[in-house]
Amino acid sequence: MALTLLHRHVLDDHISGFETNANPNHLSVFRRPVIFSVLAKVGQERAVGAALEAAADIAVRTCAPGEWLAVSQTSGSETVAGQLSAIVDASSVDQSDGKVLLTVSGPSVRKILAKCVAVDLHPDAFADGHSTNMLIGHVTGNLARTGADRFEIIVPRSFAGSVFEELMEMGREFALTAAFAGD
């Protein structure tokens, strides 16, 4: 019997019914990003980190010493798996189905996030390109700055609904809108 599997994003039910015209403060959800977790062998953290940074079309998010997330919105998972397996002394696991990728952007983004995270997001303390794990609401996630007024959040799939609802509530006074990217 042929089995047809339909891809449904975990936030599908949360987003349906929202205003689709994006306001200046906007939250985007990416339907199918490729996210790998990468670990370096002890003592090889620097070399693996440098090789990751050099990999084409992969954004690197720092989690811990010798641990990263490799994110791609353009390459497929086979391509990324191939790139990562070519890095000496690194091991990687595909986490794409276990993680949810969101971006929040707009002039009030820091004010919104200040209500959800306890980390100083001033550009002097948290520069463009910086990323780290932290509590976002009550959930452990990875937050990265990808622009002056743009942040990227990666959270475990099963907690994404809770983080999404919290972000929308904190963003309500700034008219934060939400939609899937590309919809």
Next chain:
Amino acid sequence: MASLISCPHCGTRPKEEFSIRGAVVARPQPGAKEDAWYRYVFIRDNPKGRYQEYWHHAAGCRRFLVVDRDNLTHEVFAVTDATEFAKNAEVAR
């Protein structure tokens, strides 16, 4: 979110991101006498003042840290990665 701990890997973070895992006690050698193991597992001094504890940075780098602090004044003297701490203790021995 009041108490701030400076993780050597992640920077300054609220204590909510950590899980306190108890006093830093040297583990006895595998062949140590039973009372040494009994002391290691069950007996704690619970001092008032300067104290070294394992803190697990559960919501950050997920590394075990050694937080050297005063539990009366809340002053934090040092935060070290537990691996570093063990290495330094090895050198000092």
